[in-house]
Amino acid sequence: MNHPNALKELSTSTSFLFGRPSHHHHDAILGQGIIASSGGVAELKIDDYTGSFAGDVILRACFGSNYAQGKQIFLKLRDLQAILAQVLLLQWIPGIRYLPTKSNMRMWRLEKEIQALILKVVKERKQAKSHPDKDLLQIIIESAERSDLRQDTNSFVVDNCKNIYFAGYETTAVSAAWTLMWLALYSEWQHKVRAEILQTCRGPWPDADMLRNMKTLTMVINESLRLYSPAVIVPREALGDMKFGGINIPKGVGVWIALVTLHQDPDLWGPDADKFIPERFANGINGACKVPYAYMPFGAGPHTCLGKHFAMMELKIFLTHMLSNFTFTLSPKYRHSPFMNLVVEPEFGIDLFVTRL
Numbered sequence: 001m002n003h004p005n006a007l008k009e010l011s012t013s014t015s016f017l018f019g020r021p022s023h024h025h026h027d028a029i030l031g032q033g034i035i036a037s038s039g040g041v042a043e044l045k046i047d048d049y050t051g052s053f054a055g056d057v058i059l060r061a062c063f064g065s066n067y068a069q070g071k072q073i074f075l076k077l078r079d080l081q082a083i084l085a086q087v088l089l090l091q092w093i094p095g096i097r098y099l100p101t102k103s104n105m106r107m108w109r110l111e112k113e114i115q116a117l118i119l120k121v122v123k124e125r126k127q128a129k130s131h132p133d134k135d136l137l138q139i140i141i142e143s144a145e146r147s148d149l150r151q152d153t154n155s156f157v158v159d160n161c162k163n164i165y166f167a168g169y170e171t172t173a174v175s176a177a178w179t180l181m182w183l184a185l186y187s188e189w190q191h192k193v194r195a196e197i198l199q200t201c202r203g204p205w206p207d208a209d210m211l212r213n214m215k216t217l218t219m220v221i222n223e224s225l226r227l228y229s230p231a232v233i234v235p236r237e238a239l240g241d242m243k244f245g246g247i248n249i250p251k252g253v254g255v256w257i258a259l260v261t262l263h264q265d266p267d268l269w270g271p272d273a274d275k276f277i278p279e280r281f282a283n284g285i286n287g288a289c290k291v292p293y294a295y296m297p298f299g300a301g302p303h304t305c306l307g308k309h310f311a312m313m314e315l316k317i318f319l320t321h322m323l324s325n326f327t328f329t330l331s332p333k334y335r336h337s338p339f340m341n342l343v344v345e346p347e348f349g350i351d352l353f354v355t356r357l
């Protein structure tokens with residue numbers, strides 16, 4: 001069909017009766033995603049997408065690879081994470097982590113498998129004749145070769161890669177998913193952020209200045225990170241006898257800062273501390289809370305998150321893209337259940353109805 005009048009009618013039609021083809025033979029590629037959905041509305045478990053997005057970003061930025069190539073490592077890290085979350089409190093029993101319990105054996109097996117996968121990536125990098133940038137993987141490999149390590153070179157490389165795979169993936173993926181949940185629930189905020197994006201952004205992708213100028217988007221992300229910080233605790237340990245906050249702390253004692261209680265304490269945030277109110281960040285973090293350093297989704301002090309600014313940029317770019325292309329609401333399938341799986345994640349995922357704008 002290429003008649004001008006018919007084409008005009010097609011492009012101006014708003015009727016859902018004239019929907020997308022049902023693509024039965026394309027199921028393997030399209031599944032039930034938004035492209036395959038008729039009428040431009042799809043019901044999606046959005047965490048699958050935030051996960052592959054965050055995975056892709058960290059792999060491209062730091063490892064010169066992509067989500068398809070690194071997926072196996074992420075899946076195994078997720079399995080490891082689930083076991084660790086189950087046995088976390090037991091780890092304080094002296095010696096327990098050396099016993100051949102069912103979970104320990106599974107963890108040891110996963111660790112070996114992850115190590116083998118990462119070493120394969122490292123081997124491929126070493127054999128590659130050229131690579132475009134001196135990315136983090138290259139820096140880790142070269143540091144291991146140059147330094148006089150007391151640690152075995154392979155474990156230095158594997159452990160550092162593993163840290164970035166974990167720190168840079170799950171946290172950002174889950175933060176993006178929670179923020180979409182809030183925006184789906186509070187449609188007025190969805191409209192406000194979309195209006196800001198449409199006003200600020202020229203072109204398909206925002207640049208650094210545009211991202212900096214998106215105040216409403218920043219407020220929404222800050223509020224989402226306050227209510228559902230991916231990290232549950234910011235842990236420290238006294239490496240020697242010390243005095244902290246007027247209390248004597250003997251060497252070896254763990255000091256945990258519980259972010260859920262800190263971020264939702266009515267004495268610090270006011271009586272509406274448990275509500276989603278992004279306006280509280282209208283004057284930045286300092287204006288939001290009586291004690292500004294009580295807001296620490298990225299931790300605090302010398303060990304504060306190294307990827308903090310990277311993660312904020314990534315979240316803003318992801319949300320800008322989502323909001324400028326889609327509207328979304330919560331599906332009735334969604335069951336609200338924040339769940340501690342080393343990071344605070346939605347136990348049953350986040351089900352959204354997503355409509356292309």
Ligand code: HEM
Binds near residue numbers: 304307
């Ligand atoms: C929304 C996303 C993120 C959140 C909420 C988050 C949160 C945190 C928290 C709470 C800590 C512990 C800080 C402390 O103990 O004081 C941390 C540490 C760390 N994060 Fe993140 N993070 C995020 C994204 C990232 C990304 C994208 C990367 C890498 C590109 C990253 C790399 C790291 C590293 C390397 C550390 C260890 C720092 C150290 O021990 O010195 N994080 N993060």
